[in-house]
Structures are given as structure tokens and as C-alpha cells.
Amino acid sequence: MFCNQCEQTAGNTGCTKIGVCGKSPDIQSLQDVLLYGLKGVAAYGYHARDLGGVDKDVDAFMHEALFKTVTNVSFDLQDHVGMALKCGEMNLKAMELLNKKHTERFGNPVPTEVAIGTKKGPGILVTGHDLLVLHELLKQTEGTGVNVYTHSEMLPAHGYPELKKYKHLVGNYGGGWQEQKKEFNEFPGAVLATTNCVLIPPKNSYLDRLFTIGITRIEGATHIEGHDFSAMIEKAKSLPPLEDKPDKNIMTGFHHTAILGMADKIVGLVKSGKIKHFFLIGGCDGAKPGRNYYTEFAQKVPKDCVILTLGCGKYRFNKLDFGDIEGVPRLIDIGQCNDAYSAIQVAVALAKAFDCGVNELPLSFVLSWFEQKAISILLTLFHLGIKGIRIGPSLPAFITPNVLSVLQKNFDIRPISTPDEDLKDLLNPEPVVSSA
Numbered sequence: 423m424f425c426n427q428c429e430q431t432a433g434n435t436g437c438t439k440i441g442v443c444g445k446s447p448d449i450q451s452l453q454d455v456l457l458y459g460l461k462g463v464a465a466y467g468y469h470a471r472d473l474g475g476v477d478k479d480v481d482a483f484m485h486e487a488l489f490k491t492v493t494n495v496s497f498d499l500q501d502h503v504g505m506a507l508k509c510g511e512m513n514l515k516a517m518e519l520l521n522k523k524h525t526e527r528f529g530n531p532v533p534t535e536v537a538i539g540t541k542k543g544p545g546i547l548v549t550g551h552d553l554l555v556l557h558e559l560l561k562q563t564e565g566t567g568v569n570v571y572t573h574s575e576m577l578p579a580h581g582y583p584e585l586k587k588y589k590h591l592v593g594n595y596g597g598g599w600q601e602q603k604k605e606f607n608e609f610p611g612a613v614l615a616t617t618n619c620v621l622i623p624p625k626n627s628y629l630d631r632l633f634t635i636g637i638t639r640i641e642g643a644t645h646i647e648g649h650d651f652s653a654m655i656e657k658a659k660s661l662p663p664l665e666d667k668p669d670k671n672i673m674t675g676f677h678h679t680a681i682l683g684m685a686d687k688i689v690g691l692v693k694s695g696k697i698k699h700f701f702l703i704g705g706c707d708g709a710k711p712g713r714n715y716y717t718e719f720a721q722k723v724p725k726d727c728v729i730l731t732l733g734c735g736k737y738r739f740n741k742l743d744f745g746d747i748e749g750v751p752r753l754i755d756i757g758q759c760n761d762a763y764s765a766i767q768v769a770v771a772l773a774k775a776f777d778c779g780v781n782e783l784p785l786s787f788v789l790s791w792f793e794q795k796a797i798s799i800l801l802t803l804f805h806l807g808i809k810g811i812r813i814g815p816s817l818p819a820f821i822t823p824n825v826l827s828v829l830q831k832n833f834d835i836r837p838i839s840t841p842d843e844d845l846k847d848l849l850n851p852e853p854v855v856s857s858a
């Protein structure tokens with residue numbers, strides 16, 4: 423089989439004219455960006471569909487975009503840039519739909535204190551992002567004596583009225599997904615994995631008390647069909663109970679409706695100079711060295727600035743005490759990664775209140791990326807014209823120098839450097855050329 427562009431064998435890595443399989447490395451890079459972004463859109467679309475939400479534009483785009491990555495369809499660089507931005511637009515629609523379905527079913531989240539200690543009795547720990555699964559589990563465990571704990575990206579569940587009303591949803595256990603082998607080993611009860619990121623347990627550890635559901639599967643773990651949790655509840659009852667170990671409380675549940683409820687106060691504090699800047703420190707966590715940048719950055723944010731956060735990257739700093747500015751918390755947990763939709767609503771509302779573009783706001787985006795949903799959210803921010811985003815801990819390896827220079831030229835995206843240097847730059851920005 424020959425490449426129809428360079429007439430060498432397709433996949434010949436010696437090809438210098440076009441690249442592998444007829445694609446230039448830049449087109450290949452943009453197709454990789456698109457594929458990663460589509461995986462993120464698929465995740466949010468999957469959850470929305472589970473809750474009865476379907477968007478035909480998003481579905482049609484999935485077909486078109488995947489088709490675009492088939493061999494020898496498009497060799498036009500601008501066409502691929504356009505598809506990547508359209509992926510961001512469709513991701514926004516998918517996140518908006520998911521937010522609509524979450525709030526219709528479980529109510530608008532409200533700021534909520536969550537215990538991070540444990541309570542005496544049998545327990546089930548739920549990880550992933552699936553609120554519908556958690557709801558079904560809470561209904562079936564009510565009155566059984568089994569307590570339910572959230573792990574990692576499930577923390578924001580505590581803010582939803584229809585979930586927080588269950589008294590046996592007792593707290594949040596553990597931190598970021600990359601700690602789960604250690605944390606699940608130490609948690610004596612049953613563990614339920616609802617979505618990514620789930621890791622394969624080490625040999626002879628918690629595999630016999632690990633359950634998967636829906637999209638997740640791990641060989642050797644018990645997969646739950648439908649929403650019948652009876653076997654898992656029985657397993658949890660047979661396992662050693664957790665002990666009473668009280669600890670501090672942390673806050674979650676700052677949905678955009680809750681933040682906009684404080685909008686007058688926040689705008690007043692900005693106008694009086696008591697709040698100087700907002701930092702959105704959000705995204706994914708990971709095990710790679712260099713991610714302590716985000717903890718250090720959050721700790722070094724000046725006392726007259728507010729940190730907005732979402733995704734699982736926050737477990738690096740969300741148990742620290744940041745205090746408040748005249749009643750407005752300095753650390754505002756908006757929710758899961760898909761709640762980037764809520765963060766965007768906050769940014770748009772602030773821009774309206776100050777009669778400016780989002781890029782003119784005293785607001786900076788400092789993002790960490792790990793998995794595909796982070797790529798789709800980044801594309802959403804590009805689609806909205808957000809400039810000057812800092813990203814780390816490293817740039818995606820599939821971005822070629824040419825693609826990077828297009829992103830830098832159009833969106834002024836920059837890799838993170840050190841917390842001190844980035845804070846200095848972000849608090850003293852050069853004037854922007856155009857607004858979003």
C-alpha cells in the first residue's frame with residue numbers, strides 16, 4: 423500500500439516529504455488533539471445521555487470529526503485547526519447539557535461542608551464522576567447501616583440537594599486518583615469505580631472488594647449490571663467496619679448559581695480593591711513530578727486574591743486553610759472537571775458586571791492536564807477566545823512546534839514556569855490585543 427502523496431510505502435517512517443501515512447506531522451498533531459478532545463466530549467456526552475440528555479449537534483460532530491481523522495480525507499491545516507476549535511464548542515454544549523441534567527435531577531449545588539474523617543460502621547467508597555450511580559447507591563443503602571463516602575472527583579456530589587439529603591453520605595475519603603492504590607488498600611470497606619480514572623489494584627490487595635459499573639471494567643473485580651447494588655452492600659457488611667476518626671471539614675458546592683448569588687458582594691469587593699485578582703487553578707492531577715507547582719502556586723497567591731478550582735487537581739491544596747475576604751472564601755470549589763461550564767458562566771457574568779471582555783478581567787487560568795477531558799476543556803477555552811492560559815506540568819507531547827506556535831500566536835498559551843515568576847507575570851499583565 424502506497425501513500426498517495428509521497429508515493430512511498432504508507433507508514434514509512436523514512437518519508438521526509440509528507441510524514442507518516444500521507445499526513446504532515448502538523449496535521450497528525452492536530453488530529454491527535456482532535457481525537458483526545460473527542461474522547462473528552464464522549465465522556466460528558468455519555469453521562470448526559472445516561473440522565474436522558476442528547477444533543478444532536480454534538481452527536482453529528484462526533485461523526486464528522488472522527489471521519490475527518492480517517493486516512494486521506496483532509497490535508498488542509500486550517501481545516502484541522504477549525505475542527506479542533508469546533509470540538510471545543512461541542513464540548514461546551516456537552517458540558518452545558520450535563521450541567522442541565524445534573525441540576526434538573528439533583529438540584530443546584532449549594533456550598534456544603536464535607537467531613538474528611540471516617541465514621542464507625544461498614545462503608546462503601548465511590549470514585550469516578552457518576553452522580554446518577556451514586557444516587558442509586560444512596561437509595562439502596564439507606565437504612566442498611568452502610569455509610570457511603572466519596573473519593574476524588576465525586577467530592578462535589580455533596581453539594582447537590584438531592585444527594586446531600588442522605589444522612590449516610592457521610593464524607594469524602596482520600597485525595598487525587600493517583601493515590602487510590604494506597605487509599606483503597608487502607609479503606610477497609612467496599613470500593614465502587616464509576617468512571618475514570620481507575621487503576622488496576624496491586625496483587626493480593628483490594629481486588630476482592632472492588633466493584634465496577636457502567637463504562638469501567640477491571641479483570642477480577644465484580645462488575646455490577648444495571649443498578650443492583652445488593653451484592654456490594656452485602657460485601658460491605660461482611661468487611662471490617664471503619665472506625666470513628668473525626669477530622670476537619672472542607673467546602674464544595676460552589677456552582678455558578680451559588681457564586682452568582684454572591685455576585686453583588688464580589689463585585690463590590692473588587693471595586694473597593696479588597697479582591698485584586700481571581701485565579702482559576704483547575705484541571706487534572708497526576709503522579710508526574712512537577713505537579714507540586716500547583717500547591718505552591720495556590721499557597722503563594724496573595725491574600726487579596728481568590729482561587730477558583732475544579733477537577734481533581736485541587737486535591738493538592740483543597741485541605742489547606744485559605745480563609746476568606748469579608749465572607750467570600752478565598753478557595754472556591756466549583757466542582758468536577760465538567761463544571762468548567764460553571765466556571766465559564768462565572769467568568770461571563772463577571773465580564774458583564776464590569777462591562778469588559780473575559781480577557782480584560784482580573785482573572786487568570788492556571789491549568790494542569792493529564793487525561794483527555796482536560797484537552798476538550800482547553801479546546802473550549804480556545805473556542806471562547808480565552809488568552810494567556812498557563813498550562814503544565816508539561817505541554818502535551820503530541821503538539822508539534824508549528825502547532826504550538828499557532829496556539830501561542832492566537833491564544834498566547836504558555837507553559838508554566840515557577841509559581842513566583844508566573845504570579846509576577848499574571849499580576850502585572852501586558853495589555854491584551856483583543857477581547858474575548
Ligand code: SF3
Nearest residue numbers: 618619706733734759
Ligand atoms: Fe481527574 Fe481523571 Fe482529570 Fe475529572 S479523575 S479530572 S484526571
